[in-house]
Amino acid sequence: MVSLFENYEQQYSVLTADITAQVGLLTASATKDRRQLISNIEKHVEEAQELLEQMDLEVREVEASKRQRCRTKLECYRAELKRLTLDYIKARSMKQGALYDSAEELSDVRISSDQKQKLLDNSESLERSGRKLEEGYRVIVETEEIGTLVLKNLGEQRETVQRSRGRLRETGEELNRSGRIMNSMIMRSLQQKVILFAVCACFLIAICLGIYLAFNKN
Secondary structure: OOOOOHHHHHHHHHHHHHHHHHHHHHHHOOOOHHHHHHHHHHHHHHHHHHHHHHHHHHHHOHHHHHHHHHHHHHHHHHHHHHHHHEEEEEHHHHHOOOOOOHHHHHHHHHHHHHHHHHHHHHHHHHHHHHHHHHHHHHHHHHHHHHHHHHHHHHHHHHHHHHHHHHHHHHHHHHHHHHHHHHHHHHHHHHHHHHHHHHHHHHHHHHHHHHHHHHHOOO
């Protein structure tokens, strides 16, 4: 689906091509044709300026990933319109007298060649600008992809660290429970030893008391 910005671009391309052609005609036109050409060129220049203003407003609504590319295009269009305006001013300032029919026919051929050359030069300039913009956009996209991949890896590493921390906490809790169980077993073992010592002591006392009583009877 063609965006509003792209629609403005198409209208602007038609206008600038028309301005370029009419400036070429104005450069070599007879006096009687100049007023109409000047009126048409000025009208088209105003329309082109209005389109650039609309594009400037529209570029603010473009999604962030394409905004810089559109801004760069807009700057190129402004520079192009400025150059066309200067060409128009130069062509308007030129003074030409009336031409003979045979000379007019020759001029028409020259005008046609000049127009084609200017249009070709303009197209090549736009094509070069387009290639530069595409290359810049490709670099931006690659940078964005790399950034996304780095963020994804960082997220995965963060999840791994969090899982490791969880396992460490679980291990610590298990160690604490094992420590408590070991302490309980040690205390029970000590209690049993104390009881055993007490029983042994009582048994020894009983034996000694029995032996003592036996000697006393004799």
